[in-house]
Amino acid sequence: MAYEVGRTLRRPAPPEEISDWAGPSFDDVRLQNILAPQARLLALHTGTVHSEGPVWDRKSNRLLWSDVVNRRVLGWYPDGRVETMIDRTFFVNGNAFLPDGVTMVHCEHGRRCISRSGGQGDPEPWITHYQGKRLNSPNDIIVGADGAIWFSDPTFGISIPREGCLAEPELDHRSVYRFDPARHELQRMADFEQPNGLAFSPDGKLLYVSDTSRAAKGDKHEIQSFEVSAAGLSHRRVFCRVGKGIPDGFKVDKRGWIWSTADDGIHIFAPDGRELGMIPTPQTAGNCCFGGENMTRLFIAAETQLLAIDLAEPAL
Template structure:
């Protein structure tokens, strides 16, 4: 497949920055390489329906679960079909499982809301609106929800009594760009990424006039926003941070190591940090992320070192841009895939801890993020474009949410 269509992240960067000042780095990360792309599904012609009322999938292995390495079959469930649980989002992101309440929370960023799926009967409802264009969510080891808010450029924690604590909104006196994803470490600290993706109209608000995503001030970034929103400008590089148990914030991975950091997760032992580096965002003038995942070592003091490339996410000659990341208890890395118009390569990818591709879960929509959940924590939930998908596995997620 040979296509020069821009990826979602690159397109957002152009729209936010102004045509006169921002140029794209080139072809979309999801379209860089020509190569055959499989059809969106192999079950039926026309393609299968994933809807809750769709005809049953009677195949022992769902044909959209594709093994590359025999180890893949050890973490998948042979008689479990891929299911579309719900559709109706504009861009679904940040799924997180609440083990006590037995529900899933995820973000619908453009609609400025968080949604909730109840496992008992599949009921879906609005959980929180407005959500300040929240993106990534998780629950920490005390059962408190953490959310990254594009609009307010902050990371917040919803306390058990219903109050809200602002965990981070600046670093060294400068406002954050737009926190994207957050994970809880067993030592009580949190790691979060801060790319610029919220600095545009669709998923947040552009910079104030003169900022990188609104250099000429042509965009009125206060229209439709609450009072006080729209005064900030992007002032910092993209980076990954740690919030210590005492609240101290440190930059643990800079833009020189992982530009445009997006999804992130911890290894089961909490000693490694995986970070997805996606594409250019609003206001980026450098090369930006190249659609790769990196991994670094976490020291006892929370610092991160030895950051190196984990995978370039090239599969069959197709660039499969990573976004959300989670680990299972075996140390395998599960990552959402945005293959753009390379139909058949979007969904989820599964990798060994050594970076070997084990297999893929093919979806008819681009997958933004994923997490393990369900009462046994053996169900993979995938927030994909407008819909929520799930499939049961033979393993469990290593994180609390």
């Protein structure tokens, strides 16, 4: 089914509270100062097939996220309305904003590329090949403080029919890349079984990447960390593993805590890898991000729903 750009999918209205939600669990008292025991899980929108790639649009005060299988990018506004922002995408997954705060970059499974847009209208392909060969199916994307674009390139979008287009990979590796827009230079930074989510520590000195080959008949369900320098990535190590499912997408807050998705919700880890607690979700959480006017809301893309929970203080 095709949706018109700008079509309203949810009219302005308050969010729905998840009535039978059990509440967060705490393994460390520090999390209770950020996430109150009485906090409520909210359903902001229902009707997606595979929610992914949430990103907060600071300039327009809205959340944008992907409905991968329905091939669209949606926008949620604080008054509760939801609109189609980009329609008939080529299976867009991850999204990010460039430093200008207006230009968006997208991970496309269908065209197997990184594309860019103004947040509405047809994205144009931008990064399509590595050393003359087509990328696999870019999945998640972030932008560094220096404006460089980092993205993961597993094979999910060319091996899972509903999430892209079946094809044989041209590359013999699944990697994380760094793209320098000024030089138009693409570097292969590290190889994985199936790279997925990625994020920087607050000071930019660490890069976290999830390897989620468990979702493709492998056994990886972990987040790895690297030290970042001008020379590249070093000191690779396993940071943490989730017990149920995979750490599909995750975000790092100003404290260096990692908020990671899993089959049963959002798991929060301290910088030393110790689990602080978790936020259960009624559906598998695919990705998350911080946002809201004061950056005090955690948005959770969970299969057919966009969920949210409010925090006691700004996350970023």
